[in-house]
Amino acid sequence: MNKLALPLFMIVMAALPQVVSEYQVYLLTLTVIWAIMALSMGLVLGYIGQINLGQIAFVAIAAYASTLLRLNFGLSFWLAAPIALAVVVGIAAIVGLITLRLRGPFFILVMLAFAEIVRLIIANWQEVTNGPLGLRGIAPPEPIFGVSFASKTAFYYLALVVLVVSLAALLRLVRSKTGRMLVAVREDEILAEFVGIPIMRQKVTGLCISAFVAGLGGILLGPFLTILAPSQFTLFASVDMIVMVVVGGVGTLAGPIIGAAFLTYIPELLSFANHFRPILMGVVLIVVTLFAPQGILGLLRGFKRTLAREARDGQ
Amino acid sequence: MASEPFLAVDHIAKHFGGVKAVKDVTFTVNRGEILGLIGPNGAGKTTTFNLISGLLPLTGGEVRLEGRRISGERPDRIASLGVARTFQGTRIFPALTVRENLETALLARAPVGFWADWFGLPAARAIHAAIGGEVTNVLDFIGLSAQAERIAGDMPYAHQSLLGVGLALALKPRLLLLDEPFAGMNPNETAGAAAMVQRIRDSGVTVLFVEHDMAAVMGICDRIVVVDQGSKIAEGAPAEIAANPRVIEAYLGSDEDA
Numbered sequence: 001m002n003k004l005a006l007p008l009f010m011i012v013m014a015a016l017p018q019v020v021s022e023y024q025v026y027l028l029t030l031t032v033i034w035a036i037m038a039l040s041m042g043l044v045l046g047y048i049g050q051i052n053l054g055q056i057a058f059v060a061i062a063a064y065a066s067t068l069l070r071l072n073f074g075l076s077f078w079l080a081a082p083i084a085l086a087v088v089v090g091i092a093a094i095v096g097l098i099t100l101r102l103r104g105p106f107f108i109l110v111m112l113a114f115a116e117i118v119r120l121i122i123a124n125w126q127e128v129t130n131g132p133l134g135l136r137g138i139a140p141p142e143p144i145f146g147v148s149f150a151s152k153t154a155f156y157y158l159a160l161v162v163l164v165v166s167l168a169a170l171l172r173l174v175r176s177k178t179g180r181m182l183v184a185v186r187e188d189e190i191l192a193e194f195v196g197i198p199i200m201r202q203k204v205t206g207l208c209i210s211a212f213v214a215g216l217g218g219i220l221l222g223p224f225l226t227i228l229a230p231s232q233f234t235l236f237a238s239v240d241m242i243v244m245v246v247v248g249g250v251g252t253l254a255g256p257i258i259g260a261a262f263l264t265y266i267p268e269l270l271s272f273a274n275h276f277r278p279i280l281m282g283v284v285l286i287v288v289t290l291f292a293p294q295g296i297l298g299l300l301r302g303f304k305r306t307l308a309r310e311a312r313d314g315q
Numbered sequence: 316m317a318s319e320p321f322l323a324v325d326h327i328a329k330h331f332g333g334v335k336a337v338k339d340v341t342f343t344v345n346r347g348e349i350l351g352l353i354g355p356n357g358a359g360k361t362t363t364f365n366l367i368s369g370l371l372p373l374t375g376g377e378v379r380l381e382g383r384r385i386s387g388e389r390p391d392r393i394a395s396l397g398v399a400r401t402f403q404g405t406r407i408f409p410a411l412t413v414r415e416n417l418e419t420a421l422l423a424r425a426p427v428g429f430w431a432d433w434f435g436l437p438a439a440r441a442i443h444a445a446i447g448g449e450v451t452n453v454l455d456f457i458g459l460s461a462q463a464e465r466i467a468g469d470m471p472y473a474h475q476s477l478l479g480v481g482l483a484l485a486l487k488p489r490l491l492l493l494d495e496p497f498a499g500m501n502p503n504e505t506a507g508a509a510a511m512v513q514r515i516r517d518s519g520v521t522v523l524f525v526e527h528d529m530a531a532v533m534g535i536c537d538r539i540v541v542v543d544q545g546s547k548i549a550e551g552a553p554a555e556i557a558a559n560p561r562v563i564e565a566y567l568g569s570d571e572d573a
Contacts, residue, residue: 169433176432176439177422184419187408190370194400195486196391196423205429 062218409468
């Protein structure tokens with residue numbers, strides 16, 4: 001991605017709420033939160049090279065932990081959020097140490113089981129989580145530094161800041177030693193170990209960072225939806241994230257965001273019925289894998305190359 | 316200790332279940348020489364390599380580097396002690412460019428702090444700059460400067476093979492193990508690679524290599540060790556080996572077999 005893309009993206013996203021309706025601001029916020037979650041999946045798919053069907057568990061843990069801290073202990077959002085994120089990273093480290101030794105289908109199955117366990121705990125631990133009825137009436141984040149987040153637009157800007165800061169930080173990360181070592185491990189574990197890369201430590205670090213980003217999406221979900229219920233955190237949510245990454249472009253960071261915009265904004269806009277969503281996601285995944293394995297970003301790059309070639313040939 | 320050889324391979328053995336891939340192999344490598352390890356297919360050459368570099372645990376015997384036992388250590392530990400290797404069929408990071416491949420190998424052990432590098436602090440940037448310089452040197456040495464920005468996996472096999480040697484050199488070894496460095500190369504490329512092996516030795520690195528290409532082996536080795544069916548059958552200068560009846564028998568089969 002060229003250097004102009006990120007500032008341009010920020011300007012457009014920042015300007016949008018000024019020109020669109022309140023419902024569209026809601027959709028934009030939803031898109032941004034999905035983009036944050038897809039970004040976390042993009043790290044797993046593209047840089048750890050694993051498919052994580054349990055990624056939504058990290059979102060769920062952060063969402064419930066931060067909200068429960070607020071509702072039960074009266075903590076402010078700004079104190080509850082970092083605690084919840086620390087919890088998620090800690091859990092990711094423990095889970096990663098166990099599961100990242102596994103390869104291919106075994107990792108996928110164990111992470112799927114992990115996510116189901118988390119969901120079942122949330123659904124059945126009535127006294128704490130209120131079970132399937134969920135937590136209701138979650139307030140927007142408390143004002144901080146004189147900024148109120150009571151309005152939908154203000155909350156949208158908060159989510160946007162989280163997305164942009166995450167994206168900027170991850171863009172730096174993948175170019176740093178950590179990013180390169182992750183890619184090396186993904187490419188050839190035996191060679192990576194041989195040149196002196198501590199494989200498990202790299203993978204666990206990668207999963208922790210990914211869980212942190214997923215957690216960022218999680219802490220925003222409660223105040224955004226004002227309700228949290230276990231039904232929001234099923235396998236399908238992880239699949240949605242995967243489809244977003246694949247549609248946008250695996251192995252990039254812009255890809256997940258493009259995919260999230262595509263798959264959140266467009267179906268909602270066309271008012272697709274919600275229960276068709278899993279089917280739609282499956283169809284999209286098949287079509288993209290067959291016809292555009294590099295995703296939308298790959299199509300754009302191919303288009304750019306074609307244009308450049310035609311311009312050159314025309315001379 | 317003065318009498319300790321640079322690398323001592325001392326009665327090593329490797330059994331896979333009932334199969335004795337390496338029965339009993341003993342030889343030494345002297346500092347600064349190019350030693351060729353040859354033998355017919357299935358003789359146990361690559362297994363011997365895997366035992367020295369720690370990729371496989373030994374069934375018996377031990378390997379010492381300057382008198383210090385290295386067998387039983389992890390492969391990355393052995394590499395950090397100064398024994399680097401290439402892999403048969405070549406291992407590289409295919410999706411990365413040639414430059415990025417070498418950067419990765421150099422970066423792996425570089426003392427770059429996680430946070431310092433994430434946020435691009437000057438200390439981390441200085442290390443990256445130093446690594447950039449080293450990469451240029453290695454690229455020059457292996458003759459891939461012109462291919463630096465190519466995706467490694469898209470290059471012809473001979474170039475990938477050179478990059479494999481470059482990755483091993485990036486670990487700054489004192490002993491370099493090359494597993495069939497000339498496989499898949501045409502005579503021109505073989506000559507170039509053989510010249511490179513000699514330059515590696517001239518730069519102060521001891522070289523031990525496994526190879527099928529007898530012409531190349533005879534041309535550049537100081538000494539040759541011949542293994543057959545998991546045991547050493549001969550050792551000596553190239554001319555002696557070429558005249559050794561046991562070696563000829565191992566390669567061509569004895570009259571009784573015919």
